[in-house]
Every structure is written in C-alpha cells, then in structure tokens.
Amino acid sequence: MNTTLSTDNPVNPAYRPRGWRLWIVAATLAVAVVISVLWGARHKAQEGFFGLRLFPAKDAYNFTLTDQNGRPFQLSSLRGKVVLFAFGFTHCPNLCPTTLSDLASVYHALSPREQSRVRILFISVDPQRDTPQAMQQYVPYFDPNIVGLTGPKTEIDHTVQAYGASYEIDHKPGDEPGVYFVNHSTFTYLVNPQGKVELIYDYDKLQDTAKLKVDIERVLDEPGN
Numbered sequence: 001m002n003t004t005l006s007t008d009n010p011v012n013p014a015y016r017p018r019g020w021r022l023w024i025v026a027a028t029l030a031v032a033v034v035i036s037v038l039w040g041a042r043h044k045a046q047e048g049f050f051g052l053r054l055f056p057a058k059d060a061y062n063f064t065l066t067d068q069n070g071r072p073f074q075l076s077s078l079r080g081k082v083v084l085f086a087f088g089f090t091h092c093p094n095l096c097p098t099t100l101s102d103l104a105s106v107y108h109a110l111s112p113r114e115q116s117r118v119r120i121l122f123i124s125v126d127p128q129r130d131t132p133q134a135m136q137q138y139v140p141y142f143d144p145n146i147v148g149l150t151g152p153k154t155e156i157d158h159t160v161q162a163y164g165a166s167y168e169i170d171h172k173p174g175d176e177p178g179v180y181f182v183n184h185s186t187f188t189y190l191v192n193p194q195g196k197v198e199l200i201y202d203y204d205k206l207q208d209t210a211k212l213k214v215d216i217e218r219v220l221d222e223p224g225n
Helices: 020-038 095-109 132-141 153-162 209-221
Strands: 042-044 052-059 064-067 072-074 082-088 118-124 147-150 167-170 181-184 188-191 196-201
Touching: 064 132, 064 153, 082 095, 082 209, 095 118, 095 209, 118 132, 118 153, 132 147, 188 209, 196 209
Parallel strands: 082 118, 118 147
Antiparallel strands: 042 052, 052 196, 064 072, 064 147, 082 188, 167 181, 188 196
C-alpha cells in the first residue's frame, strides 16, 4: 500500500522545489548518455523486463557509507540478494516520500521467502542535514526494513557519480541558513545477487507494483542467482 505523509513526519514544509520539474527532465534525457558513455553499456527493452535493462549488467560500485544506526555499511554485504536503491534527502517534500512508499509496496507484495532475499536502500545526497539520527527518524516511517545511508560528502559524491546520478544544492540568496532544496535525479537501481546493476527504473514506473514484482522475481530466478 502507498503511504502518505502525515503532519508529524520529519519533512519540513518550508522546503519548496524550484524548477525541479525541468531539472528532472534534463536529468532524464541525460541518462542514456551516462549509461552508454560512462558505463559502456547498452539497454535492452525487448526481453520482457519492465525496467531499463543494462546489457551486459555492470559491476555495482561498492560504496562504504553509514547506516541509520551509525554503523559502517558496504553494498557488498548484501551479495546474494536483490538490492533496490534510490538517492534522495529527508527534507524532500514529494518525490522521495513517494519513491520510498512505492518501494515499500513492492517489498510487501513479495512472498516472505522473496523478501528475505531483497533489500531496499535510501542514499542521502544531503549529508549536512541527513545525519544517522535524522535517517533513523525518517526511513522507518515508510518501512522498518528500509536501510537509510549517509556519510561523508566525498563518498556520497563518488557514489552518485559511479551510478550516473546527479544532484544540486538549490540555496537561494535570502534563504535562511540550513534552508535549501536539493535537486536530484530520481532513478531507482536494481543490483542483482551477483553484485551487478541490471535494471534502472524511472520515477514514474515505481507505482506499478505488479510489474516491479515480476522483474524482481525474474532476477531472483536467473541462473546463478
């Protein structure tokens, strides 16, 4: 089921996106170039997958970040599982809450056995405000199984670049200190159990729980997984 934000959720209504629609359109148009130039991959849409399939699947960057409990977290610790992750920030007024709600819906549509082999990650692009404590208050609102990750800006930037994503701090003259919006790309990545990025989803595809569920099940059933 989809979750809507309540008034006591840790999202500040003072934050308003400025030009985010145009920014997302530009980021969306750039993703094909990023995939082909940065990763040297092609995409295949004719094999029945709902998401954009990378062919061949590319090794996922093994980031080291900090989870919401303050513990070091490496992507490689989830080898053998399907990992779905997206970039965002806890003060996001709309896109991030919707993304996490949609991913939680997909997770709960899976069987218990499938759930044991799937993990969902939310990686902050706003480490200045998104401390482990902030993530600990934020991510369980959507689902207690979601892992929130933050860390040094240098490692976050490296991770963002490694996955062909992007973000930009939107702090306008006259804004109060600490009051700003973060424009960011809105793709969700699927890493297969072998540690390779296999599928990428546009933001607007995440609401189709049934089709995402089929993709996850297909990846889990692939030889070697």
